[in-house]
Amino acid sequence: MTNPGVLLIYALVIVLGVVALSRGHGSFRHGLIRGAEQLIKLLPRMLCALVAAGFLATLIPTEVISSFLGAEAGFMAIVIGTLTGMFIPAGPAISFSIAAVLANEGASVPALVSFITSWSVFALHRVFIFEIPLLGISFTRLRMLSGLILPLLAGALTLAAMSTLSML
């Protein structure tokens, strides 16, 4: 269970903690309090999302998930990943929990890339909480139309990159 990514995160906590301490001005204390607050807010959401997504994955047979989102589904998996990502009106705790469960159930990497890209571009909760109040609905319209093809492109690029790599 020690992979480079996980080690990087733990190392960053230590490095940033030391930097914050050396800076004084209460940076360290503010950081600790904020981190604990965020974690407490995150925990119930993550728990519910993972368990709910786990139930959903149990109800939908693994073969169905892997035939729609798996490697053999090819480009179709990218389209389905994109469509699913569009309609998750919730923060990263929920969407990444769903992605982790889908990955466990055999969804392919290109499908997951499109899912996360699609959620990142469209994330409806962010639109209503931040974008429309701060910038206006015409900005949202422009941004969504400009970003419409990005999740499909991201998935297709991943698919192309992976098949090139596997040919080497």
Next chain:
Amino acid sequence: MGLTCYVVLGPERFTAAVSGSLDLVGNTLPRVAAAQFVAAFVWAMLPRDRISQLADADHGLRGLAIATAAGIITPGGPTSAFSLLAIAAGAGADRGILITYITSWSLLAVQRIIVWDLPFMGAEFSAIRFLVCLPLPILAGMIARRLPLSLVLIGTPTQPGAGK
């Protein structure tokens, strides 16, 4: 969902689903917790005034590249990214810059990748997604400059139709 699962599949598979999910929670939780503290320390030490100079970036491809870089390094959640976006819009940044910046933040922001992609999906997946998405914000900005839509930003004068 749990109830449907229990009724449809019976108690054994219900228990299996719960314990499977809890295993996943147990695996992911320490990493996610550490990542939250990374985000919190960055938040506590944020240089908030640096990034609002976006509006001065030029109207060519270089401007879009700068906007992409700014999105990548913007720390903090949507509150900081969207307030910077609103400041840049108020200062008259063109639509391509605005779209590229916010798209880059949502797809590529390093802090988001460390806090979410890395603990949930692993290093390899995060690297693939970052590389694949790297050119996309610039593409979105170029599309935004060409779309013939009027853009009325809150609190700023109307920008002319098709991009500058």
